[in-house]
Amino acid sequence: METSRFTLPFLLLSFSFFLSLSAQMTGNFKCGGTPSTCISLVGYSSKNATTLRNIQTLFAVKNLRTILGANNLPLNTSRDQRVNPDQVIRIPIRCSCSNGTGISNRVPEYTVKKGDDLYFIASQLFGGLTRDQRIAEVNKIPDPALIQPGQKFWIPLPCSCDKLNGQDVVHYAHVVKQGSSLGEIAALFGTDNTTLAQLNGISGDPQLLADLPLNVPLRACSSSVRNDSLDASMLLSNNSYLFTANNCVKCSCDASKNWTLSCQPSSELKPSNWTTCPPSRCEGAESLFLGNTTSGSCGPRTCAYAGYSNSSILTTLSPTCPDSAGPAGSGNYASTFRSSFNIVMVLIQCALLCLYLL
The missing domain is CATH 1.20.5 (Single alpha-helices involved in coiled-coils or other helix-helix interfaces)
Incomplete structure (x- = not known):
């Protein structure tokens, strides 16, 4: 009799606690809309062995080098490179902010196959990065149980473009594994419990639900890229690289180099939109080219990448020397x-x- 008297309150308490956690971890990321678009990252892992080619196709990534750069893999890595079960691959996505929430901008698109249901698509094929309810919501599917082979769905992936305490960060969707704690995840990505809790609306007990994405802010390298540059939105987190300025420049982020973006002229890829790469002489020091370093009265200064326009590569001497003559x-x-x-x-x-x- 005593057991039955306490069992019901205990079950109700447990159920309310579960609902509280569910409400905290919705899988949606807050995005205030400033800027309204950006490049964000998602961490994808498959239960079965796969290849980079399959991942590129699944997420509709135009160029494999985008994935290679996000994972700091050599540019000559094969598309058929094996990816082991549960191995996490970071994938850059174009993020768009709307109504306070960040979501991948109409990509990727998935074609339903025989035997698929929305739960399987969300939890298995896309590794828990989204939920079946979210797929149904954005695609206005009236009855999720009645999807047909051949139907095409937009898979909404969580993302954000918001600054963190006024600083640029790269938002990363990390799918929580069973038994993970907020502290473990914070330590893994170089942040803290408070920051993760605030970003994800978590209060009270920091216990996390498995197989839901957590918004993790990755520190970005500072850069000299101008706001009027065609790649002004470029942000790179530690141990990543990308090609910009129509493939004429390779930029990388390395925490060991004082979290400063390092850019060099590149001949690894053919120029796109340009017949040849324009010269990258440094503005204010015509004898220097992009990536060169000089010493002066205020110490070493580098010819840093400042962006590009339709016709030229922009440069600047960095850091600014307060003792040098200026206009x-x-x-x-x-x-x-x-x-x-x-x-x-x-x-x-x-x-x-x-x-x-x-």
Whole structure:
């Protein structure tokens, strides 16, 4: 009799706790819309062995080198490279923010095969990166139980473009494994419990539900890319690279290099949209080219990549040297003005003192 008296309250408490966790981890990522589009990452793993070619096809990635760069794999890696069961491959996706939520921009698209159902598509084929309810919602499927072979569905993947405390980050969808804790995941990706909890709306007990994606912010390398550059939205996390400026420049992020984006001229790929790669002389130091380093009164400075336009590759000397000559309106001009102003004030004070003594 005593057992039955306590069993019902215990079950109700457990059920409410489960609902609380479910409400916290929805699998959707917050995205405020500034910027409204960006490149985000998802971490995909298959229960069975597969290949990079199959993953590229499944996620509708145009160029394999995009996947290779995100995983810091050599450019000559074969499309038929084996990917072991449960091995995680990072995949860049174009993210779009709408109504406070980030979602992959109309890709990938999946064609239903015989025997498929939405739960199998979400949990097995796409590794838990989305949910069957979400697929039904965005594709306006009236009855998820009545899907037919040959139907094509947009698979909505979670993503975000939001800054973190004013800093650019690369948002990464990490599918939680059974038994993982918030602390373990935070330590794995170089962040902290509080940040993960706030990003994912988790409060109270940090126990996590398995097979749901968690929004993990990856620190991005700082860069000198200008806001008016055609690749102004470029962000790279540690141990990743990409080709930009119509394949004429290769940029990489390496935490051991002070989290500063490193870009060099590249001949590994043929230029796209350009017949040949334009020269990359450094603005302000014509004897230097992209990637070259020089020493001066304010220490070593590098000819850094600043983006590209329809006709040229943009460069700049980095870091900015406060002691070098600059045009009116620069920091040097302001410093000179302040010094001159101070001298004038001293002379005026001396003149007034002399008049007083006389």
